Amino acid sequence: MKDDNFLKEENARHLWHPMGHPAALRETPPRIIRSAQGVSITDQEGHSAVDAVGGLWCVNLGYSNQKVKDAIAAQLQDLPYYSAFAGTTNPSAIEASHAVCEFFAEDGMARAFFTSGGSDSVDTALRLARQYHRLNGAPQRTKFLSLKKGYHGTHWGGASVNGNNRFRIGYEPLLPGCFHLPSPYTYRNPFDETDPATLAQKIAAAMEDEIAFQGAETIAAFIMEPIQGAGGVIVPDASFMKLMREICDRHGILLISDEVITGFGRTGHWSGARHWGVKPDMMTTAKGITSGYYPVGATLVSDKVAGVFEGAGAEGAIWHGYTYSAHPVGAAAVVATLKETLRLDLASNAAARGDQLFKGLQALAERHEIIGDMRGGHGLMAGLEIVSDRGSKTPMDAAGMARIHAATYEAGAMVRLGMHNILMSPPLVITEAEIDTILTALDTGLAAA
Numbered sequence: 001m002k003d004d005n006f007l008k009e010e011n012a013r014h015l016w017h018p019m020g021h022p023a024a025l026r027e028t029p030p031r032i033i034r035s036a037q038g039v040s041i042t043d044q045e046g047h048s049a050v051d052a053v054g055g056l057w058c059v060n061l062g063y064s065n066q067k068v069k070d071a072i073a074a075q076l077q078d079l080p081y082y083s084a085f086a087g088t089t090n091p092s093a094i095e096a097s098h099a100v101c102e103f104f105a106e107d108g109m110a111r112a113f114f115t116s117g118g119s120d121s122v123d124t125a126l127r128l129a130r131q132y133h134r135l136n137g138a139p140q141r142t143k144f145l146s147l148k149k150g151y152h153g154t155h156w157g158g159a160s161v162n163g164n165n166r167f168r169i170g171y172e173p174l175l176p177g178c179f180h181l182p183s184p185y186t187y188r189n190p191f192d193e194t195d196p197a198t199l200a201q202k203i204a205a206a207m208e209d210e211i212a213f214q215g216a217e218t219i220a221a222f223i224m225e226p227i228q229g230a231g232g233v234i235v236p237d238a239s240f241m242k243l244m245r246e247i248c249d250r251h252g253i254l255l256i257s258d259e260v261i262t263g264f265g266r267t268g269h270w271s272g273a274r275h276w277g278v279k280p281d282m283m284t285t286a287k288g289i290t291s292g293y294y295p296v297g298a299t300l301v302s303d304k305v306a307g308v309f310e311g312a313g314a315e316g317a318i319w320h321g322y323t324y325s326a327h328p329v330g331a332a333a334v335v336a337t338l339k340e341t342l343r344l345d346l347a348s349n350a351a352a353r354g355d356q357l358f359k360g361l362q363a364l365a366e367r368h369e370i371i372g373d374m375r376g377g378h379g380l381m382a383g384l385e386i387v388s389d390r391g392s393k394t395p396m397d398a399a400g401m402a403r404i405h406a407a408t409y410e411a412g413a414m415v416r417l418g419m420h421n422i423l424m425s426p427p428l429v430i431t432e433a434e435i436d437t438i439l440t441a442l443d444t445g446l447a448a449a
């Protein structure tokens with residue numbers, strides 16, 4: 001490894017970072033995270049902080065899970081790579097597909113298609129949805145519905161169903177035939193509706209209206225996150241996903257549950273759809289599938305979807321896939337991660353620590369006027385919407401958010417900013433004392449706005 005001076009001089013010189021301005025990052029280089037242990041990260045200056053971001057909603061097992069590290073190392077020795085394109089496979093891929101389908105069996109998932117991450121999983125699901133309808137004799141079903149504020153990655157398909165315009169505008173035109181419904185976001189919505197159950201009904205009515213306008217027979221799938229993550233941790237009413245399921249069923253539209261964040265225990269249940277009592281037709285996963293230790297995703301399909309492909313003639317072949325689909329090292333990471341996820345019962349800890357975090361944030365909202373809205377309470381996902389004025393709901397400016405972020409970090413917790421939202425998704429192994437550290441650090445940070 002090069003010395004400190006080299007790293008500082010070269011920081012952001014040759015690396016274009018995702019989700020950042022290259023010139024701004026050359027001006028103010030990003031913090032170098034050097035190491036991590038348990039749920040804490042340490043930077044190049046030697047400062048440590050509890051990672052309330054969980055890497056990027058993904059390090060569910062924390063940074064020190066030796067079983068997953070050993071599984072990856074062992075697989076590298078046995079078989080570092082081999083293709084899974086039809087004709088060859090590898091033992092870890094077979095085991096991983098069994099493990100993932102077993103993990104989500106209660107959600108009705110029956111087959112897994114491995115990818116290298118969440119964006120891949122989303123695009124895979126969208127493509128398979130179109131092919132499903134084509135195989136079913138409805139090739140005109142090509143359109144997609146999704147929610148504003150939804151985040152579904154940055155490939156062309158995912159960006160097209162994405163509901164946050166900063167990920168879209170610079171890259172337009174996107175895929176034609178994608179239409180967006182209002183988000184179940186009670187703090188700001190076009191209906192001026194603050195009651196979550198009524199808002200859910202209004203969005204359902206808007207969906208029916210859009211389906212009637214487009215023609216149900218032209219729509220392939222509706223994709224949604226059970227709890228919207230990157231859009232600001234937007235928790236819908238408990239009725240919402242069931243309403244969406246019912247409308248999709250009535251119109252022959254596939255329901256894709258984007259579980260890239262919510263899968264594997266984050267909501268306090270093993271999947272977000274299960275949290276709301278819904279069985280989707282497809283699930284998209286990544287992140288917690290390897291706790292972020294190796295880039296893997298998986299698109300899962302139900303028996304109904306699988307049956308159509310497997311019962312079809314030559315057109316049932318899947319002409320889609322990635323060099324690293326079912327990568328042996330990634331698959332070994334999946335097998336070990338799922339075992340550890342279940343052994344440590346991460347969903348139960350997420351539920352308990354999520355309650356603690358939410359109650360702590362409620363207490364902070366009583367003391368800090370700049371907290372306009374506070375969201376979470378369903379496992380370890382939480383969001384604070386920061387405003388400069390509660391009455392007018394004016395979003396806090398970027399400089400104020402940067403001050404909060406820096407002061408929180410100095411006080412011992414790394415949080416994530418999403419515009420004027422503070423987003424939290426700590427590792428699911430986090431302890432009571434570590435949640436308290438996050439809350440205390442945030443208290444300091446909010447005072448620095």
Ligand SMILES: Cc1ncc(COP(=O)(O)O)c(C=O)c1O
Pocket residue numbers: 057117118119120122151152153154225229230258259260261286287
């Ligand atoms: C719900 C959801 N879908 C898809 C993605 C894209 O995943 P990736 O960044 O691994 O491509 C993300 C990433 O945060 C996500 O939160």
